[in-house]
Amino acid sequence: MKPDRDWGMVAIGLAVVAVAATLHSGLSLPRYRETILRKQRDLQSIQAHAHRWELEDEYRRQLDGAGAWQPADLDEIAVRILGRDVARVTSRPAKPVSDGWQVREVAVDLREVSFAEAGMLLAAASETRPAWRLREIDIRPSAEAGKGAMTMVLEALEKKR
Amino acid sequence: MSRDYKAAYGIDRTGTQMVLARVAHRGAAPVVESFPVDSEAARESLARVEREVKSGLAALSASAPAPLTLVRRLRAPFASTAKAAKVWPSLLDVELPFPVEGSRCAYGRPWVADGGTLTVAAAIRNSDLSGFDDLCRAQGFNPTHVDSEVLAIWDQLAVESPPARSGLSRLLVWLGEDHAVLVRGRGGEFMAAHVLRASPCDGNNRISSSFETLWAARLAQVLATQAAETESNEIDIWWAGPVARGEEQIRRLRQALPGGRTLRHETVRQPDALLARGLARRVVEGSGMNFKTGEDAHPARLKVEARAERASTWALASAAILVLVLNLAQGAWRHQRDAVLQERVSAAARSIAGPGVPRGQESLMVQRALSRRDEETQPFRRALDVEGMERTLESVLREAAELHIEISRLTLSAGALMLEGSAAGIQAAEALSDRLREQGWTIQTDATGLTSEGRPRFILKGAAHHEA
Numbered sequence: 009m010k011p012d013r014d015w016g017m018v019a020i021g022l023a024v025v026a027v028a029a030t031l032h033s034g035l036s037l038p039r040y041r042e043t044i045l046r047k048q049r050d051l052q053s054i055q056a057h058a059h060r061w062e063l064e065d066e067y068r069r070q071l072d073g074a075g076a077w078q079p080a081d082l083d084e085i086a087v088r089i090l091g092r093d094v095a096r097v098t099s100r101p102a103k104p105v106s107d108g109w110q111v112r113e114v115a116v117d118l119r120e121v122s123f124a125e126a127g128m129l130l131a132a133a134s135e136t137r138p139a140w141r142l143r144e145i146d147i148r149p150s151a152e153a154g155k156g157a158m159t160m161v162l163e164a165l166e167k168k169r
Numbered sequence: 170m171s172r173d174y175k176a177a178y179g180i181d182r183t184g185t186q187m188v189l190a191r192v193a194h195r196g197a198a199p200v201v202e203s204f205p206v207d208s209e210a211a212r213e214s215l216a217r218v219e220r221e222v223k224s225g226l227a228a229l230s231a232s233a234p235a236p237l238t239l240v241r242r243l244r245a246p247f248a249s250t251a252k253a254a255k256v257w258p259s260l261l262d263v264e265l266p267f268p269v270e271g272s273r274c275a276y277g278r279p280w281v282a283d284g285g286t287l288t289v290a291a292a293i294r295n296s297d298l299s300g301f302d303d304l305c306r307a308q309g310f311n312p313t314h315v316d317s318e319v320l321a322i323w324d325q326l327a328v329e330s331p332p333a334r335s336g337l338s339r340l341l342v343w344l345g346e347d348h349a350v351l352v353r354g355r356g357g358e359f360m361a362a363h364v365l366r367a368s369p370c371d372g373n374n375r376i377s378s379s380f381e382t383l384w385a386a387r388l389a390q391v392l393a394t395q396a397a398e399t400e401s402n403e404i405d406i407w408w409a410g411p412v413a414r415g416e417e418q419i420r421r422l423r424q425a426l427p428g429g430r431t432l433r434h435e436t437v438r439q440p441d442a443l444l445a446r447g448l449a450r451r452v453v454e455g456s457g458m459n460f461k462t463g464e465d466a467h468p469a470r471l472k473v474e475a476r477a478e479r480a481s482t483w484a485l486a487s488a489a490i491l492v493l494v495l496n497l498a499q500g501a502w503r504h505q506r507d508a509v510l511q512e513r514v515s516a517a518a519r520s521i522a523g524p525g526v527p528r529g530q531e532s533l534m535v536q537r538a539l540s541r542r543d544e545e546t547q548p549f550r551r552a553l554d555v556e557g558m559e560r561t562l563e564s565v566l567r568e569a570a571e572l573h574i575e576i577s578r579l580t581l582s583a584g585a586l587m588l589e590g591s592a593a594g595i596q597a598a599e600a601l602s603d604r605l606r607e608q609g610w611t612i613q614t615d616a617t618g619l620t621s622e623g624r625p626r627f628i629l630k631g632a633a634h635h636e637a
């Protein structure tokens with residue numbers, strides 16, 4: 009009988025462990041579900057940003073593909089559009105951005121020019137590749153309508169050498 | 170009594186007849202065979218039964234004679250079957266004419282009623298039980314179970330002929346060859362039993378006059394007690410037992426019953442086999458008693474019980490192992506699912522934040538990487554911006570010109586606008602503010618006096634909602 013009793017104790021022991029395992033499994037289910045839901049939400053949230061910079065990356069590829077690594081000479085553009093001694097272009101230190109590129113900034117001081125001439129200069133600068141884009145402008149109109157002195161800050165992308 | 174047997178025999182052996190009833194499984198109708206005692210057919214049947222008993226296929230139940238057993242209804246004064254179980258022996262001891270220590274006792278299934286716990290108990294002296302066991306062996310059989318005759322017949326009557334209503338007063342008259350038993354109750358509930366220790370019939374199979382005298386005297390008392398305890402003068406009387414096969418015998422005994430009560434009479438179907446049927450059914454259903462326990466236990470019954478216990482043990486162990494395996498499998502599946510999902514989250518995070526993203530910090534690292542890269546790629550966005558500050562400048566100058574605003578200073582930078590000017594009226598400044606608000610600027614306008622020509626001067630400051 010003793011071996012039967014021993015096996016009975018083993019069976020009871022197994023039953024207790026089985027009940028404990030089932031209880032543990034049941035009690036841990038809400039936490040597990042919460043973990044899975046959280047990770048699924050995280051995954052969805054992260055994946056939503058997968059193509060966040062696609063336009064920027066494509067633009068950079070286009071510049072690389074076209075070999076457009078240096079912005080145009082803004083001095084030359086200013087002379088071409090406005091004539092000599094109208095614009096004074098002062099370079100500022102470049103700031104690195106990403107992926108081997110940096111931002112070039114220049115300050116352009118214009119003496120008495122019309123708003124239209126300033127617009128032509130900006131248009132010509134923005135048509136180059138990489139383009140010069142307006143960051144700041146300070147206009148101090150003169151007595152003559154539609155004209156004034158201007159100080160601009162322009163920026164353009166440049167590939168680091 | 171446990172339900173370890175699927176099949177069982179009940180045996181009722183008298184001086185002249187042996188009745189064997191077999192119940193093949195729970196709920197099945199008993200199959201009854203009857204043989205002249207000491208016949209060849211009886212011996213062959215007993216041998217067959219013995220083979221089944223030894224192989225554990227069936228049990229064999231006999232009844233300890235009613236004259237040797239005492240059956241009492243016990244009541245414990247608390248409504249707890251567990252507590253009552255501890256006091257049954259002492260309650261029964263008071264009822265027994267012999268010490269409970271020297272007897273074999275059995276207790277039926279208790280029930281709670283009216284604030285107390287009740288049971289039906291039976292007892293037999295150890296010496297009487299041994300004597301009965303020896304008698305059985307001498308008669309050619311060795312029962313695995315020794316049940317109570319009184320309770321077996323009363324129980325079987327309730328099964329075969331359930332009372333029409335629960336409070337119906339009933340009396341079962343069992344006419345054996347060497348004694349008679351009177352069992353009375355209410356509905357199916359046992360109340361008391363009385364034994365007439367005399368043979369109902371003489372040598373000519375007629376009711377003997379001595380028995381008739383005893384019968385008349387005892388029945389008067391029994392019926393009076395039954396009427397008083399059930400508060401009813403209507404009693405259903407059921408006739409059973411080998412002597413009850415004879416209509417003349419029953420008629421004689423009915424005539425000897427006292428009058429003054431409404432008595433309805435019925436004879437049990439196959440009255441001589443009622444006991445055997447009850448014995449067999451009670452084993453299969455596990456509802457009977459068994460005095461043959463402990464040292465007197467039948468070896469075959471012990472083997473069957475041990476086998477049943479082992480089967481239960483293995484069933485429990487198997488179920489437990491199955492549950493454990495299922496839990497393990499579920500745990501493994503959960504882990505796998507979590508691992509796969511974690512790898513996807515990590516991979517997605519690495520694609521944005523780079524390598525070395527700690528587990529659990531993917532969202533945080535990704536948010537930081539997003540902020541950092543948004544800043545780094547801003548110049549590219551500005552480069553791509555079709556509108557740009559050039560368009561904004563053009564728009565501000567055009568709106569001012571349309572409203573005949575004279576600009577004295579204009580400063581425009583990322584997200585900020587400052588315009589000093591004058592106009593014919595302050596409404597022009599307000600109109601310009603409105604137009605700029607429509608373009609997404611938050612505008613604040615302050616009047617700053619008049620020009621020398623008397624034109625209102627103002628300063629207009631704006632902040633953009635979004636910056637490229």
